[in-house]
Amino acid sequence: MAISFNPPTRTLMGPGPSDVHPRILEALSRPTIGHLDPAFVGMMEECKTLLQYAFQTKNALTFPVSAPGSAGMETCFTNLIEPGDKVVVCQNGVFGGRMKENVERCGATAVMVEDAWGEVVDPQKLEDALKANPDARFVAFVHAETSTGAQSDAKTLVEIAHKHDCLTIVDAVTSLAGTPLMVDDWNIDSIYSGTQKCLGCVPGISPVSFNEAAQDVIKNRKTKVQSWFLDLNLVMGYWGDGGGGARSYHHTAPINALYALHESLVMLEEEGIENAWARHEKMHQALRAGLEAMGLSFIVKEGDRLPQLNSVTLPEGAEDAVVRKRLLEEFNLEIGAGLGALAGKVWRIGLMGSGANSKNILVCLGALESVLSDMGANINGGKALPAAMTVLSK
Amino acid sequence: MAISFNPPTRTLMGPGPSDVHPRILEALSRPTIGHLDPAFVGMMEECKTLLQYAFQTKNALTFPVSAPGSAGMETCFTNLIEPGDKVVVCQNGVFGGRMKENVERCGATAVMVEDAWGEVVDPQKLEDALKANPDARFVAFVHAETSTGAQSDAKTLVEIAHKHDCLTIVDAVTSLAGTPLMVDDWNIDSIYSGTQKCLGCVPGISPVSFNEAAQDVIKNRKTKVQSWFLDLNLVMGYWGDGGGGARSYHHTAPINALYALHESLVMLEEEGIENAWARHEKMHQALRAGLEAMGLSFIVKEGDRLPQLNSVTLPEGAEDAVVRKRLLEEFNLEIGAGLGALAGKVWRIGLMGSGANSKNILVCLGALESVLSDMGANINGGKALPAAMTVLSK
Numbered sequence: 001m002a003i004s005f006n007p008p009t010r011t012l013m014g015p016g017p018s019d020v021h022p023r024i025l026e027a028l029s030r031p032t033i034g035h036l037d038p039a040f041v042g043m044m045e046e047c048k049t050l051l052q053y054a055f056q057t058k059n060a061l062t063f064p065v066s067a068p069g070s071a072g073m074e075t076c077f078t079n080l081i082e083p084g085d086k087v088v089v090c091q092n093g094v095f096g097g098r099m100k101e102n103v104e105r106c107g108a109t110a111v112m113v114e115d116a117w118g119e120v121v122d123p124q125k126l127e128d129a130l131k132a133n134p135d136a137r138f139v140a141f142v143h144a145e146t147s148t149g150a151q152s153d154a155k156t157l158v159e160i161a162h163k164h165d166c167l168t169i170v171d172a173v174t175s176l177a178g179t180p181l182m183v184d185d186w187n188i189d190s191i192y193s194g195t196q197k198c199l200g201c202v203p204g205i206s207p208v209s210f211n212e213a214a215q216d217v218i219k220n221r222k223t224k225v226q227s228w229f230l231d232l233n234l235v236m237g238y239w240g241d242g243g244g245g246a247r248s249y250h251h252t253a254p255i256n257a258l259y260a261l262h263e264s265l266v267m268l269e270e271e272g273i274e275n276a277w278a279r280h281e282k283m284h285q286a287l288r289a290g291l292e293a294m295g296l297s298f299i300v301k302e303g304d305r306l307p308q309l310n311s312v313t314l315p316e317g318a319e320d321a322v323v324r325k326r327l328l329e330e331f332n333l334e335i336g337a338g339l340g341a342l343a344g345k346v347w348r349i350g351l352m353g354s355g356a357n358s359k360n361i362l363v364c365l366g367a368l369e370s371v372l373s374d375m376g377a378n379i380n381g382g383k384a385l386p387a388a389m390t391v392l393s394k
Numbered sequence: 395m396a397i398s399f400n401p402p403t404r405t406l407m408g409p410g411p412s413d414v415h416p417r418i419l420e421a422l423s424r425p426t427i428g429h430l431d432p433a434f435v436g437m438m439e440e441c442k443t444l445l446q447y448a449f450q451t452k453n454a455l456t457f458p459v460s461a462p463g464s465a466g467m468e469t470c471f472t473n474l475i476e477p478g479d480k481v482v483v484c485q486n487g488v489f490g491g492r493m494k495e496n497v498e499r500c501g502a503t504a505v506m507v508e509d510a511w512g513e514v515v516d517p518q519k520l521e522d523a524l525k526a527n528p529d530a531r532f533v534a535f536v537h538a539e540t541s542t543g544a545q546s547d548a549k550t551l552v553e554i555a556h557k558h559d560c561l562t563i564v565d566a567v568t569s570l571a572g573t574p575l576m577v578d579d580w581n582i583d584s585i586y587s588g589t590q591k592c593l594g595c596v597p598g599i600s601p602v603s604f605n606e607a608a609q610d611v612i613k614n615r616k617t618k619v620q621s622w623f624l625d626l627n628l629v630m631g632y633w634g635d636g637g638g639g640a641r642s643y644h645h646t647a648p649i650n651a652l653y654a655l656h657e658s659l660v661m662l663e664e665e666g667i668e669n670a671w672a673r674h675e676k677m678h679q680a681l682r683a684g685l686e687a688m689g690l691s692f693i694v695k696e697g698d699r700l701p702q703l704n705s706v707t708l709p710e711g712a713e714d715a716v717v718r719k720r721l722l723e724e725f726n727l728e729i730g731a732g733l734g735a736l737a738g739k740v741w742r743i744g745l746m747g748s749g750a751n752s753k754n755i756l757v758c759l760g761a762l763e764s765v766l767s768d769m770g771a772n773i774n775g776g777k778a779l780p781a782a783m784t785v786l787s788k
Contacts, residue, residue, distance in 0.1 A: 017428060
């Protein structure tokens with residue numbers, strides 16, 4: 001007979017999920033009600049308004065997709081793109097590759113603009129690709145590349161796309177609520193994110209937003225959206241157009257997960273999004289000071305780094321899998337492994353949502369130094385914590 | 395400023411979500427851990443084994459899709475069906491229509507076998523359709539039609555499909571754990587369900603299972619699955635083949651929702667699935683005795699009824715929306731409205747999961763009689779509760 005599962009209490013400093021605040025876990029466990037209950041519908045409207053705040057947008061079509069970030073990505077691609085379209089996809093890590101997969105599975109053509117992993121998307125390469133492909137209709141790129149920790153200049157990339165009459169599809173899975181992201185000011189046409197990163201919520205939901213231009217494309221499609229589940233023309237019958245009109249059943253919403261999302265957004269509003277951004281930045285500077293004092297180096301150059309995702313190279317003498325196993329088993333600390341081309345070469349240390357706090361930084365630096373010293377890796381002992389504290393006490 | 399959302403405590407007797415047991419809500423709120431954490435991976439393996447028990451199958455490819463039942467449906471169709479395929483779809487309610495949408499969005503042709511809403515799928519009509527369409531490759535039908543409460547003879551329908559060399563796609567969203575469902579004994583090839591019905595878990599996850607023949611079709615596709623998120627060839631890299639091998643990241647699993655699913659499956663194993671079926675049946679007989687004593691009639695004929703979904707016609711003098719609103723506001727009781735062609739004509743009263751209990755039956759009969767009497771509807775007063783009690787005390 002199976003028995004109840006009691007998870008260990010980890011400190012989550014990987015690429016997500018991040019630590020979930022007890023307030024959010026408690027909200028998650030409130031009594032389930034119906035997906036058409038007037039009380040629930042009222043909460044849905046609040047979620048939409050709060051998501052507009054998080055995305056810094058007035059887009060009416062802003063709501064959470066009932067599935068993880070990958071489904072949010074697919075919601076954007078599958079609703080906007082039709083067979084035969086040409087899409088310029090910027091790739092500087094894992095997730096640009098996933099965008100390419102999405103484009104091709106929509107029966108469209110992906111023109112790839114490639115930059116090295118760890119670098120940002122080069123605006124000039126995008127400009128060149130658009131000049132060479134005047135028939136491109138969309139530009140897709142990742143604002144915050146979770147596989148490397150590089151932050152591309154979304155505002156500039158969108159400007160270039162628009163100059164060439166392309167709509168934009170932006171991956172903000174790791175940026176939302178962690179680093180400045182201004183959907184309206186930057187004129188982003190469509191965007192998707194996740195709940196388990198800088199919102200500090202449980203995984204399983206994907207916030208999305210579409211401006212009027214993107215909505216026009218969706219409304220005027222020549223073909224049906226290939227996914228029934230993700231077809232926005234149907235989903236919006238349930239989530240509504242912001243006018244608070246009648247809701248009709250499309251699918252059964254993940255009620256409790258939406259309680260949690262709501263609570264995480266209430267907490268974001270309480271803190272103030274600019275304060276959340278500043279907190280992520282300050283914690284990043286403290287962690288960075290500690291890691292660099294220890295002798296580790298960042299793979300992304302200064303100025304291009306995401307505060308919430310710190311990719312550092314392994315010091316000489318450190319065995320990737322052994323270190324992560326010991327951190328988990330001896331300190332209940334999870335940090336992220338390298339993905340794809342960076343597997344075995346880097347660690348990705350997340351500072352996301354409520355996990356971007358001084359306690360986590362001290363735990364991480366202390367545990368990492370302890371394990372690395374013990375295995376004889378080449379690090380500077382005794383320097384990390386004081387260096388971090390200097391920043392934290394500012 | 396938005397504030398925390400505190401939902402009312404409802405009694406959920408609609409078509410789902412059903413009442414979620416406090417044990418499951420508590421499991422849901424346990425600390426989030428990583429989707430590649432060895433502790434989590436161990437729980438995933440248990441979930442798979444427990445789902446095999448719930449489905450009564452040994453299928454290695456049995457796991458929960460990270461999205462609601464509609465995405466489970468889409469997982470089956472989008473993985474099995476290729477453009478140009480012909481699929482016979484049996485429709486006797488809303489969900490057969492959704493299957494047709496799925497078939498067509500896969501670029502395939504749906505041959506419809508239609509039965510009246512409230513009736514079961516007629517095996518003879520399926521046989522005739524297959525004779526007329528020898529090139530059909532799949533048969534899709536709904537075991538438990540949530541929109542009407544009719545239970546079709548899945549075993550017979552699968553036999554007919556196989557006789558004509560078709561694989562089967564079965565909707566068991568409302569049947570799983572509520573009424574006998576024997577995936578292996580009945581030779582069902584692919585099946586999907588939901589968590590928020592007779593498992594009594596929170597909504598947002600869709601258990602699925604595929605036999606060897608279905609897996610062969612998926613492995614030997616000529617074209618890529620059109621959904622990256624639902625592509626089983628990729629998803630199984632994370633969920634594994636049952637052998638407990640290495641897991642690779644595909645998407646971030648809805649960790650906490652899976653804790654809840656695990657707990658609901660542990661509870662099912664503790665009760666014993668035959669006992670769960672028997673409990674749903676007994677509770678149905680009690681509710682039925684009460685509703686019929688009140689003078690309401692079932693739209694599905696005896697023998698074809700799902701115990702967990704009771705569709706009854708409105709008595710003379712009852713206004714649908716007013717009654718449901720009063721039940722909700724005065725008694726915190728949710729019952730389901732009619733869907734599609736049955737909107738305004740029937741109520742759907744669910745007895746699902748841990749909500750299939752005597753307390754809910756008394757609440758429902760008492761509240762319904764109170765509201766209907768008060769508005770002068772044509773019912774027999776004072777008879778419902780004694781009639782239900784006679785069955786319950788057996």
